[in-house]
Amino acid sequence: MSNKEPLFSAKNRKLLTDPLGKSNPITVQVLGICSALAVTVKLEPAFVMALSVIVVLAFANVIISLIRNSVPNRIRIIVQLVVIAALVIVVDQILKAFMYDVSKQLSVFVGLIITNCIIMGRLEAFALSNKPWPSFLDGIGNAAGYGLILIIVAFFRELFGSGTIWGFQVVPESWYIDNGGFYSNNGMMILPPMALITVAVIIWVQRSRNRDLIEENK
Amino acid sequence: MKAVRKFFDTIKPHVQKGAKFHWLHSTYDAFETFAFVPNTTSKTGSHIHDVIDLKRTMTVVIVALLPALFFGIYNVGYHHYLSEGTAAANGFFDMFLFGAIKVLPIVIVSYVVGLGVEFLFAQLRGHQVNEGFLVSAMLIPLVMPPDVPLWMVAISTVFAVIFGKEVFGGTGMNILNPALTARAFLFFAYPSHISGDLVWIAEKADAYSGATPLALAASGTPQTHSIAEMFIGLIPGSIGETSVIAIGLGAILLLVTGIASWRIMSSAIIGGLTMGLLLNIFATTTNPFMEVPFWQHLIMGGFAFGVVFMATDPVSGSHTQTGKWIYGFLIGFLAILIRVLNPAYPEGVMLAILLMNVFAPLIDYYVVQSNVKRRLKYTKHTV
Numbered sequence: 279m280s281n282k283e284p285l286f287s288a289k290n291r292k293l294l295t296d297p298l299g300k301s302n303p304i305t306v307q308v309l310g311i312c313s314a315l316a317v318t319v320k321l322e323p324a325f326v327m328a329l330s331v332i333v334v335l336a337f338a339n340v341i342i343s344l345i346r347n348s349v350p351n352r353i354r355i356i357v358q359l360v361v362i363a364a365l366v367i368v369v370d371q372i373l374k375a376f377m378y379d380v381s382k383q384l385s386v387f388v389g390l391i392i393t394n395c396i397i398m399g400r401l402e403a404f405a406l407s408n409k410p411w412p413s414f415l416d417g418i419g420n421a422a423g424y425g426l427i428l429i430i431v432a433f434f435r436e437l438f439g440s441g442t443i444w445g446f447q448v449v450p451e452s453w454y455i456d457n458g459g460f461y462s463n464n465g466m467m468i469l470p471p472m473a474l475i476t477v478a479v480i481i482w483v484q485r486s487r488n489r490d491l492i493e494e495n496k
Numbered sequence: 497m498k499a500v501r502k503f504f505d506t507i508k509p510h511v512q513k514g515a516k517f518h519w520l521h522s523t524y525d526a527f528e529t530f531a532f533v534p535n536t537t538s539k540t541g542s543h544i545h546d547v548i549d550l551k552r553t554m555t556v557v558i559v560a561l562l563p564a565l566f567f568g569i570y571n572v573g574y575h576h577y578l579s580e581g582t583a584a585a586n587g588f589f590d591m592f593l594f595g596a597i598k599v600l601p602i603v604i605v606s607y608v609v610g611l612g613v614e615f616l617f618a619q620l621r622g623h624q625v626n627e628g629f630l631v632s633a634m635l636i637p638l639v640m641p642p643d644v645p646l647w648m649v650a651i652s653t654v655f656a657v658i659f660g661k662e663v664f665g666g667t668g669m670n671i672l673n674p675a676l677t678a679r680a681f682l683f684f685a686y687p688s689h690i691s692g693d694l695v696w697i698a699e700k701a702d703a704y705s706g707a708t709p710l711a712l713a714a715s716g717t718p719q720t721h722s723i724a725e726m727f728i729g730l731i732p733g734s735i736g737e738t739s740v741i742a743i744g745l746g747a748i749l750l751l752v753t754g755i756a757s758w759r760i761m762s763s764a765i766i767g768g769l770t771m772g773l774l775l776n777i778f779a780t781t782t783n784p785f786m787e788v789p790f791w792q793h794l795i796m797g798g799f800a801f802g803v804v805f806m807a808t809d810p811v812s813g814s815h816t817q818t819g820k821w822i823y824g825f826l827i828g829f830l831a832i833l834i835r836v837l838n839p840a841y842p843e844g845v846m847l848a849i850l851l852m853n854v855f856a857p858l859i860d861y862y863v864v865q866s867n868v869k870r871r872l873k874y875t876k877h878t879v
Contacts, residue, residue, distance in 0.1 A: 460645060460647065462686055462688070462689070464651075464685045464686070465684060465685050465686060465687055466681060466684040466685035467685070469684060475659060478663075482663075
């Protein structure tokens with residue numbers, strides 16, 4: 279192998295950066311919406327969720343890529359599920375051991391990473407037909423693209439819904455009506471519909487900046 | 497009139513294509529067509545040409561809303577002085593003045609903010625400014641409680657115009673009624689400012705109950721207001737929703753001019769009465785609300801206002817005639833169902849109308865399809 283590809287060739291770098299922008303799993307492919315609604319009320323759980331998905335997706339991609347030539351085609355879905363489930367359980371146990379509070383807030387949604395369509399989607403679309411290293415990068419990139427949106431949504435939902443960022447009060451206490459001010463937190467931001475609307479606004483902004491993403495009218 | 501025409505004619509050359517201020521042509525166009533019926537008509541598609549255009553239609557609706565607005569202004573003042581125990585000492589004008597000081601800022605905020613967003617979008621997209629919002633901006637204050645903070649009105653209005661209307665393509669394209677979207681946003685975002693018994697009377701004296709008849713009925717306490725007071729509208733509630741008489745005057749104007757659909761109005765009332773009757777029949781002791789006589793639902797809360805001004809919105813409602821019957825009936829039916837059986841949402845009318853707004857295209861689709869099927873069958877028989 280004299281003409282070995284460098285680890286971070288342009289092609290490999292694209293695997294990392296594309297999912298952050300123009301092929302973002304949430305805003306462009308519209309996958310993984312369910313968990314984006316559920317864990318984005320506060321910034322901290324959203325961040326932990328993003329990290330968990332990065333770990334699960336990166337390693338699931340690598341493992342599937344390593345065994346891709348020996349897995350019979352007909353049972354590949356169940357093999358993928360076993361791999362993902364095993365990784366999710368590991369992540370779940372680690373969270374329970376070291377970050378019990380956050381783990382309680384995330385409740386079933388860590389377990390539900392198994393059903394996150396982004397993960398199955400990447401295994402099917404990428405890991406099954408690519409080598410481990412590109413698969414690893416693709417996993418990190420897609421999960422990071424997912425996490426990026428999660429964090430943006432959670433930032434706005436926590437700021438307007440609870441007046442805090444990462445648990446710290448940023449809206450001055452004296453603004454609140456109870457303390458003689460005029461402000462109250464927007465209860466709608468905490469409800470799931472507002473997560474959808476926030477995601478929609480991100481999609482709107484992204485599409486008006488990058489016109490290639492707008493579908494042609496048929 | 498001539499002076500106004502002249503004024504527009506002097507500005508016109510500056511906003512025409514190629515002129516210096518062409519980028520302002522949407523704004524100019526909005527004001528010109530507001531003052532004068534435009535002499536252009538649609539050239540493409542099939543249209544039925546009418547002597548009045550959208551702007552004139554909207555003006556009629558605003559006139560129809562005026563009785564409710566004026567009564568609302570009076571009612572806000574009346575209840576303020578009533579809560580202070582000085583209702584007898586203050587005359588009609590004191591009450592009207594106090595009400596106006598409370599209500600007009602809400603109206604102004606709703607207009608300025610809403611039209612601001614509307615003009616901004618029209619400019620950005622090079623559209624014409626459509627006057628649909630002149631009505632929405634009048635409806636928004638009328639469905640707000642008198643004590644609502646103005647910045648909340650502003651935020652709800654921005655949300656309603658952007659997400660209720662502009663994202664779908666502006667006037668005529670919206671699937672939801674913008675004014676109700678504003679109220680629904682306020683209801684879910686700042687629940688303590690639009691429900692409970694603290695907000696319905698402006699600057700009320702302490703220890704005076706401001707519970708609406710709906711709240712009283714839901715908790716099973718006897719009504720503090722007589723049936724006549726509910727009918728006339730001397731009850732706490734959103735600014736424009738209390739008086740059935742004032743709303744009725746508006747309804748007559750809308751029906752006579754043919755702007756609102758009598759099918760939707762009558763079927764919604766039938767639907768409300770049906771659900772009320774059903775609840776009366778199956779009333780249980782656990783929910784005192786179910787025992788409220790079925791006809792009383794029509795004069796409590798926002799039912800009359802919603803049915804007359806919100807459900808009949810020609811854009812977000814059903815368009816087919818059969819569809820209008822189904823659409824209206826379900827609004828009335830669901831409104832009372834939500835109101836009585838879900839204590840968290842005393843004002844079911846808003847939610848029922850929004851829900852049916854979403855279903856209206858589906859209803860129309862099936863009405864059209866069944867008509868197509870029926871006529872196909874007919875051709876088969878004759879051939």
